[in-house]
Amino acid sequence: MKSVLMIVQNFYPEIGSAGNRMKNIYLHLKRNGFEVTVITLKPSYPNQSLYQDTKFWDEESIEEDVIRIKPDKVKRYTSNMGKRLLHYLEAMWLFIYTIIRLEKKYDYVFATTPPIFPTFAALIAKKKMKAKLITDVRDLWPESLIGVGVFTNKWVLKIAFFLERKLYRHSDFIIINSPGFRDYIVAKGVKEEAIQFIPNSLTADELTLKNLLTPVSEKVIKVVYAGNIGLAQDLKKLIAVAEKLREHKRIEFSMIGYGYRISEVEKEISSRGLTNIKMINAMNRRVTLHEVSTSHIAYVSLVEKEVFNKVLPGKIIDYMCVGKPIVGDVDGRAKKMLKEAKCGLVAESRNVDEICQHILTMASDPALREELGENGHRYAKQHFQWSKNIKGLINVMEASG
Structure with missing residues (x-):
């Protein structure tokens, strides 16, 4: 051996x-x-x-x-x-x-x-x-x-x-x-x-989670970010998105996270007086995947630097696992995969207005969310x-x- x-x-x-x-x-x-x-x-x-x-x-x-x-x-x-x-x-x-x-x-x-x-x-x-x-x-x-x-x-x-x-x-x-x-x-x-x-x-058990999920209510559209709140994620942009969409009472944001910048992000949310975005403490992997599954839209972002164009964030694969459509503020490899899998909408301009528009588009179109989510889950089963x-x-x- x-x-x-x-x-x-x-x-x-x-x-x-x-x-x-x-x-x-x-x-x-x-x-x-x-x-x-x-x-x-x-x-x-x-x-x-x-x-x-x-x-x-x-x-x-x-x-x-x-x-x-x-x-x-x-x-x-x-x-x-x-x-x-x-x-x-x-x-x-x-x-x-x-x-x-x-x-x-x-x-x-x-x-x-x-x-x-x-x-x-x-x-x-x-x-x-x-x-x-x-x-x-x-x-x-x-x-x-x-x-x-x-x-x-x-x-x-x-x-x-x-x-x-x-x-x-x-x-x-x-x-x-x-x-x-x-x-x-x-x-x-x-x-x-x-x-x-x-x-x-993903494990075989993780890939079956989507089949065990109960339908999510449409009364409130939940946008989730799950993962590292660090130097490479540029989550201040997501906070700016939440602020711009604060009048859309049906849309709520959450961050399930941990990391280098979590205190900074919490202070930023507080200083802007945002009530439509909440922080959720870090949880084990299975509970996190279940929490993501109760949302309608998943979000991924990376800092606009050349080195991060080479990165393939693991959270994209996790979002695919539970069949969630993705809004991406990414470029390079991450952008390429989202488009190849046809599982999300990418902000080509990398600005807040376009991210907001993608979220509003998904929020108003359950059929689109279902299609993108199914595409992602199918891609994950094939490749991950x-x-x-x-x-x-x-x-x-x-x-x-």
Whole structure:
């Protein structure tokens, strides 16, 4: 039996696309006959207290394969980027320390980025164990940090780009969750045949949720955003949309979220005196999907920067899962997929007026919403099933011996 050591910063039971992706890769490697050990941090995203609730710990058997470490000195998720960087560095050293103490050797080491710093531990594990290194690229980091303009220290960026190049070049295989990352990684010196596209995907159970849903009342049209409220999402624009549509009493907005900018967003809503938009606390994945399913329209947005044109937001796939029509303030890969799937309306101008018009169009046309939602669900079943997509990773691992 081949063995895999996963070195990941986010893992079950943490909410968010990173933790969910790592959990599903772990589960499917196990189901395909691999022995898997996970080194990860104790759950703390977006905060540690969230995971005192037992509803997040719904798969106890996973813990048998997990080594959890806890950084003590630096608060993990803070609005101070300097402190977050210190956390990443502390986590990196704790990963390295744990790996050095491991007696068991593994056939494969699996790492994921971002952030880039803890993946340095994977390079050490590869060398120590003479293992093949699989790197999962979920975002182009540190490129995306530059894109949102919050971190400009040239020395830190220089180190981060050095680690990025080193990681890519020493990886035996690279998997990406957006095809938009391929050219960027090839330009860093990686052979194209070493790169495998494995999108964020859905389980068989998740894909059946739509069939279990009861019809949603048309008395109030609910527009929902679910996911990270961070630097890349540009949710102030959604607040501006809610303000512009505040006289449309039948339309209500909600954000189910967590992340770097949640306090800022809450203050913005309060300062504008908006009562047609509410914040909903972070929930586990299944409850979140159910909450999204009770809405009529789903919203996705990304900051208008070139680096984010390469991104394929996982929330689009989640919206498709429960058959919700999507209004998108996106470009690049995300826009291409929405149009290919025919599951939403995209704001071509990227402005508030056009977003408002798309919401009003959907709000007044139940048949259009039904058609777009069905298209999205059908597309998800065709392209985003974990049981199918994981085969790309399994095949390259088995072919490598």
